[in-house]
Structure formats: C-alpha cells, structure tokens
Amino acid sequence: MEKAIKELRLILTVDNLDELISFYRDTVGLETSKEWHEEAGNGIILDAGRASLELVDAKHAARIDQIEVGGQVSGPVRLALRVSEPVAKATDKLLAGGAISVAPPTTAPWSEVSRVKAPDGMQITLFATSTLTD
Structure with a gap:
C-alpha cells in the first residue's frame, strides 16, 4: 500500500532569513x-533527508527536558536532528556557527544528545541514534 503522505515539511516564518539560511x-x-x-517574498527549502512527526504530551516533554537539559526549557516546538558525526563534534560546529548551548552532550536513555538554541531561538536537540530504520 502506498503511503498517503510523501513528505513532512516544517515551515518557519522568520525576520532574519539570510542569517538563518547561513545557519x-x-x-x-x-x-x-x-x-x-x-x-x-523570499524563501528556501532545505532538505533534511528524512522527516518524522513526534507527538508527546506535556508530561513527557517535561521528562525529555529534565533528562536532556536538567529542567523544563523548551516550548511547544523543538527540532531534533540525528547527526552523522559524534554529537559533541556536531554541537561544537553549531556553536561556532552562532548557536547557543542549552545543555552539553549527555547520554539519555535513547541516545547521546545535546541541546542548542539556534539564532532564531529554536531549540535543537542533536542525537546519535534513532528507532527509525535507515
């Protein structure tokens, strides 16, 4: 059976488009x-390779923040990117490119993770492994 949805796209409306394209x-x-x-108007579509939609209730979101950061800090939307290089190296790359550290690399029950804040304020979790197959 063919899947009904072929692509998931997250659209962010931003004031600093050039800065965020660079980031x-x-x-x-x-x-x-x-x-x-x-x-x-101007825009860009950036391909992340594979997209999924993770839905969690407020209680579980607070648990994730507690494990990854040490306390609740994220809002209703957070990006999570599985990286191909070690999480610490990917974190350093984003910090050098303008991100702000929210929490350094740590080991969560599901993966090695770190949390940064992008120049637009979006919180991004970097992670190493996924339950999704490649």
Missing part, C-alpha cells in the same frame, strides 16, 4: 532543495 544550510548542513527570490 541551517551552511552550519547545520541541510541541503538546498529550492530557493526563491521574488517581489512577493
């Missing part, structure tokens, strides 16, 4: 799928 494309390493510059 997410050049620092994080997402690849440009499409970019446009029009009188009606």
Whole structure:
C-alpha cells in the first residue's frame, strides 16, 4: 500500500532569513532543495533527508527536558536532528556557527544528545541514534 503522505515539511516564518539560511544550510548542513527570490517574498527549502512527526504530551516533554537539559526549557516546538558525526563534534560546529548551548552532550536513555538554541531561538536537540530504520 502506498503511503498517503510523501513528505513532512516544517515551515518557519522568520525576520532574519539570510542569517538563518547561513545557519541551517551552511552550519547545520541541510541541503538546498529550492530557493526563491521574488517581489512577493523570499524563501528556501532545505532538505533534511528524512522527516518524522513526534507527538508527546506535556508530561513527557517535561521528562525529555529534565533528562536532556536538567529542567523544563523548551516550548511547544523543538527540532531534533540525528547527526552523522559524534554529537559533541556536531554541537561544537553549531556553536561556532552562532548557536547557543542549552545543555552539553549527555547520554539519555535513547541516545547521546545535546541541546542548542539556534539564532532564531529554536531549540535543537542533536542525537546519535534513532528507532527509525535507515
């Protein structure tokens, strides 16, 4: 049976588009799928390879924050990126590119993780392993 949904895309409306393109494309390493510059506005689609939607209740979100950061700090949306290099190395790369550390690399029950805040304020969890198959 063919899947009904072929792609999940998260759309962020931002005021500092050029800075965030530099961060997410050049620092994080997402690849440009499409970019446009029009009188009606500018935008870019950055390909992360595979997307999933993780839904958790407030109690579990607080548990995740407690494990990864030591206390509840995230809002209703947080990005989680599985990295191909060691989490510490990926964290250092994002920090050098303008991210702010929220919590250093640590071992959670599900993976090695770290938490940073992107220049747009988005919290990003970097993780090493996933329950999803490649």
